[in-house]
Amino acid sequence: MKVKIALAGNPNSGKTTMFNDLTGSTQYVGNWPGVTVEKKEGILKGQKEVIIQDLPGIYSLSPYTLEEVVARGYLINEKPDAIINIIDASNIERNLYLSTQLLELGIPVVMALNMIDVVRKNGDTIDIQKLKELLGCEIVETSALKGIGSKEVAQKAVELANAKKAAAPKHTFGTGVEDALTKIENTVKGKTGNLNERWLAIKLLEQDEKVMEELSLDGGTLKAVTDIVKECEDSLQDDGESIITNERYNYISKIMKQAVHKKNRTQKSAT
Numbered sequence: 001m002k003v004k005i006a007l008a009g010n011p012n013s014g015k016t017t018m019f020n021d022l023t024g025s026t027q028y029v030g031n032w033p034g035v036t037v038e039k040k041e042g043i044l045k046g047q048k049e050v051i052i053q054d055l056p057g058i059y060s061l062s063p064y065t066l067e068e069v070v071a072r073g074y075l076i077n078e079k080p081d082a083i084i085n086i087i088d089a090s091n092i093e094r095n096l097y098l099s100t101q102l103l104e105l106g107i108p109v110v111m112a113l114n115m116i117d118v119v120r121k122n123g124d125t126i127d128i129q130k131l132k133e134l135l136g137c138e139i140v141e142t143s144a145l146k147g148i149g150s151k152e153v154a155q156k157a158v159e160l161a162n163a164k165k166a167a168a169p170k171h172t173f174g175t176g177v178e179d180a181l182t183k184i185e186n187t188v189k190g191k192t193g194n195l196n197e198r199w200l201a202i203k204l205l206e207q208d209e210k211v212m213e214e215l216s217l218d219g220g221t222l223k224a225v226t227d228i229v230k231e232c233e234d235s236l237q238d239d240g241e242s243i244i245t246n247e248r249y250n251y252i253s254k255i256m257k258q259a260v261h262k263k264n265r266t267q268k269s270a271t
């Protein structure tokens with residue numbers, strides 16, 4: 001049986017470099033159906049049964065750009081067996097925004113902490129053990145440019161895919177948000193097709209139009225969800241999308257404080 005592994009990350013994280021390293025000359029290039037966004041697929045070197053699906057470079061799984069819609073559609077509908085989330089470790093704070101969302105999909109995730117050569121050259125350090133603990137996924141340090149770690153990250157993804165071991169995200173939102181999410185999950189239970197219920201609840205709290213449109217809930221359920229969202233928005237005095245976004249940023253700041261040590265930051269604060 002074929003194993004499908006998706007390669008997801010921000011633009012400029014080194015995705016193309018890693019994809020080439022993993023697949024060599026076995027690439028098929030086309031377009032995603034109905035759009036002029038490039039679709040690249042390849043076979044993992046030395047492992048004929050493993051397909052690597054390169055996804056468009058994205059910053060988030062929101063529905064605002066064509067690339068986001070394509071990448072999200074693939075992850076949600078095709079459900080790859082595992083995701084390699086490649087991040088530019090020298091820009092970790094910005095890159096983690098997408099990671100927090102990928103971890104919520106209920107799919108096994110391994111993070112490739114790419115550009116680790118740049119991190120080391122800058123004199124910065126990342127506490128991998130702490131990062132694993134805080135994120136709840138496997139992490140491999142890589143330098144796609146130098147061919148370091150790519151094989152290990154792919155191997156880890158294959159292992160997780162075979163074990164069907166979904167990421168166990170450690171992030172929880174604030175109590176008010178978690179309460180609303182649980183209520184939404186209970187309201188839409190049994191009406192979500194094969195979509196991950198927690199992911200869907202987050203999207204409904206964000207009032208994600210594309211998800212609402214595709215899910216086409218009946219009037220009663222939609223009203224119940226809208227009431228829960230409104231109650232949460234009123235009590236936190238913000239709109240659903242901003243509430244979720246702000247909480248993601250707070251979580252990322254906590255990760256930065258606990259797991260990332262920037263040499264320049266220390267120098268600045270010492271003066």
Ligand code: BGO
Pocket residue numbers: 009010011012013014015016017018057114115116117118142143144145146
């Ligand atoms: C140029 N380490 C380092 N140091 N650089 C890396 C690594 C790594 O681990 N991985 C990738 N790069 P893409 P997306 C470039 O192209 O794979 C570099 O968008 C240049 N080009 O070589 O394209 C990689 O697919 C001129 O750099 O990323 C590339 O995700 C001067 O990161 C860039 C300097 O990689 C983006 C760099 C003409």
